[in-house]
Amino acid sequence: MLGVKEKFDVPAKLCPKSFDKNGYLVLSLSHVVGWMANQIEEKAKEVTNVTIDLFTGFSAHKVAIENERVVGVAVTENATSEDDYVYGKFTAFGDKGFISRDVVDHYKLRDCPQIWSVGVKEVWQVEENYEGKVWHTLGFPLLEGTFGGGFVYGMKDNKLTIGMVISLNSKDPNMNPQLKLQEYKKHPWIQKLLKGGKLLKYGAALLPEGGYYSLPKKFQVPGALLLGDALGVLDVKNLAGIDRGLECGYIAAEVMYDALLKNDTSDEALAPYQKRLEESFVVKDLYKNRYFRYAFIENDKLLREYLPDIAHSIDKSNAWIGGMKVFFKHPLGATKDGFRSLGLIEGKFDIGPISYQHDYKYIDPGFVAPKYDEPPYDKSTIYSRADAVFYSATKYHEGNQHIDEFNADVCVKCISTYEALNKTTPCVADCTAEVHRIDIVDEIKKHGMSLENCVHCRTCEMICPEVNLRVKPTEQGSGPNFSGL
Ligand SMILES: Cc1cc2nc3c(=O)[nH]c(=O)nc-3n(C[C@H](O)[C@H](O)[C@H](O)COP(=O)(O)OP(=O)(O)OC[C@H]3O[C@@H](n4cnc5c(N)ncnc54)[C@H](O)[C@@H]3O)c2cc1C
Ligand code: SF4
Numbered sequence: 351m352l353g354v355k356e357k358f359d360v361p362a363k364l365c366p367k368s369f370d371k372n373g374y375l376v377l378s379l380s381h382v383v384g385w386m387a388n389q390i391e392e393k394a395k396e397v398t399n400v401t402i403d404l405f406t407g408f409s410a411h412k413v414a415i416e417n418e419r420v421v422g423v424a425v426t427e428n429a430t431s432e433d434d435y436v437y438g439k440f441t442a443f444g445d446k447g448f449i450s451r452d453v454v455d456h457y458k459l460r461d462c463p464q465i466w467s468v469g470v471k472e473v474w475q476v477e478e479n480y481e482g483k484v485w486h487t488l489g490f491p492l493l494e495g496t497f498g499g500g501f502v503y504g505m506k507d508n509k510l511t512i513g514m515v516i517s518l519n520s521k522d523p524n525m526n527p528q529l530k531l532q533e534y535k536k537h538p539w540i541q542k543l544l545k546g547g548k549l550l551k552y553g554a555a556l557l558p559e560g561g562y563y564s565l566p567k568k569f570q571v572p573g574a575l576l577l578g579d580a581l582g583v584l585d586v587k588n589l590a591g592i593d594r595g596l597e598c599g600y601i602a603a604e605v606m607y608d609a610l611l612k613n614d615t616s617d618e619a620l621a622p623y624q625k626r627l628e629e630s631f632v633v634k635d636l637y638k639n640r641y642f643r644y645a646f647i648e649n650d651k652l653l654r655e656y657l658p659d660i661a662h663s664i665d666k667s668n669a670w671i672g673g674m675k676v677f678f679k680h681p682l683g684a685t686k687d688g689f690r691s692l693g694l695i696e697g698k699f700d701i702g703p704i705s706y707q708h709d710y711k712y713i714d715p716g717f718v719a720p721k722y723d724e725p726p727y728d729k730s731t732i733y734s735r736a737d738a739v740f741y742s743a744t745k746y747h748e749g750n751q752h753i754d755e756f757n758a759d760v761c762v763k764c765i766s767t768y769e770a771l772n773k774t775t776p777c778v779a780d781c782t783a784e785v786h787r788i789d790i791v792d793e794i795k796k797h798g799m800s801l802e803n804c805v806h807c808r809t810c811e812m813i814c815p816e817v818n819l820r821v822k823p824t825e826q827g828s829g830p831n832f833s834g835l
């Protein structure tokens with residue numbers, strides 16, 4: 351638990367069991383995926399009549415649907431001829447919504463919207479070796495009520511991964527996740543870890559947080575199925591998405607293989623996929639933890655009042671005194687809230703189905719974030735958004751247009767609304783890179799974009815209050831370089 355200046359180590363006994371990862375490895379997913387690609391290509395060489403093609407530089411741009419069946423994807427943005435498509439008996443979608451949302455929308459699969467958080471992350475080369483050490487933190491700098499936390503992972507070769515996962519259903523229209531990460535790094539404990547260090551990489555990506563009630567009604571549709579984050583199986587309580595994504599992959603592969611052996615490509619051929627996932631730990635855990643995220647939405651005092659009280663008490667005395675203060679300040683309220691919220695967090699009650707709103711609907715344009723005195727810090731460890739982009743090694747082809755703005759007039763109105771409140775628009779404030787900007791054209795303030803800076807996280811799309819943006823897949827292998835993140 352972090353106060354603004356001090357930290358409090360929560361006793362291991364009080365940490366959820368799922369956090370006990372003694373003996374596990376800390377790995378960069380980008381390396382794991384590269385390793386898996388080599389393994390599968392080598393394996394294929396041993397099997398006659400099997401060819402594995404991995405087209406890593408190609409994005410799927412559009413879902414091809416014929417007679418209500420998914421038949422493949424377009425692999426160019428403006429597909430005009432058959433050569434622009436890849437067809438398959440089955441298509442598996444595992445992208446974080448870039449095009450899988452079109453499958454979800456076309457077949458009306460989701461009644462309860464998905465809610466998202468954004469993970470912002472830096473990799474540092476540091477003086478000391480922290481290999482294998484993992485810290486998860488609550489509190490500073492999220493003391494204004496937004497759900498989320500920080501993490502520090504010690505990697506080999508004196509590398510340190512530092513990041514924050516921050517929910518996008520924040521009330522604050524100017525929440526700015528990249529700035530929050532910089533504030534996090536100003537904490538004296540992290541400053542000490544970074545001493546003499548050098549920034550190597552920066553990146554950002556979304557995580558689906560809705561869990562059980564945001565799952566699509568069907569995990570498969572005729573000719574296609576949804577995997578991992580596209581399906582939304584990340585278990586936010588257990589901080590686990592990778593193993594769930596892998597499990598989807600294993601089961602999907604077996605189901606598709608069985609269907610192909612039987613030469614069965616009927617609409618029902620993929621039905622065992624959902625059934626097997628529902629019987630696996632993937633959906634069972636989601637069900638068990640179905641109210642975890644909701645508990646913090648239902649009662650915003652947990653993060654807006656109680657957590658800051660405890661965090662500030664860490665700076666003054668200790669967390670236990672903060673806990674007592676919360677109790678004495680609101681004797682009845684805190685007991686009632688604690689009972690109800692802990693019950694939901696631990697899955698002890700059943701309150702029936704719940705529903706979320708889209709992330710942007712939680713924004714309160716007039717929200718005022720509390721201020722606190724910053725601890726002293728080494729300025730060379732802090733990076734502006736524009737400078738951080740350099741470390742994500744983005745590279746785009748000429749003429750790249752991967753974000754659509756649907757209506758420029760809507761933006762003009764949005765800019766003036768937020769300016770009247772002494773704020774900037776959510777897209778400008780919350781972009782994890784330096785993409786969205788306000789230009790003055792003919793004396794009118796208009797929305798503009800420097801797309802070459804985009805780290806391709808989709809945050810802006812989720813928090814635009816007017817649903818006026820769409821972040822599309824990039825072309826020709828363009829985009830940030832996630833390798834090593
Ligand atoms: C900062 C951060 C920290 C995390 N930490 C952990 C952790 O410690 N443990 C854990 O279990 N989980 C963690 N997660 C969650 C975990 O990374 C995800 O749940 C998991 O990677 C989901 O796997 P996936 O295969 O569904 O999607 P992804 O890993 O997102 O893979 C999707 C792939 O599809 C590609 N793609 C996207 N669009 C297209 C397209 N149109 N055409 C072709 N390819 C496309 C992408 O480039 C990507 O390679 C973390 C997430 C973040 C953001
Ligand atoms: S893109 Fe959305 S958030 Fe940005 S200015 Fe336009 S309407 Fe506002």
Ligand code: SF4
Nearest residue numbers: 781804805807808810
């Ligand atoms: S423009 Fe949107 S997708 Fe690109 S980095 Fe900014 S928030 Fe992420």
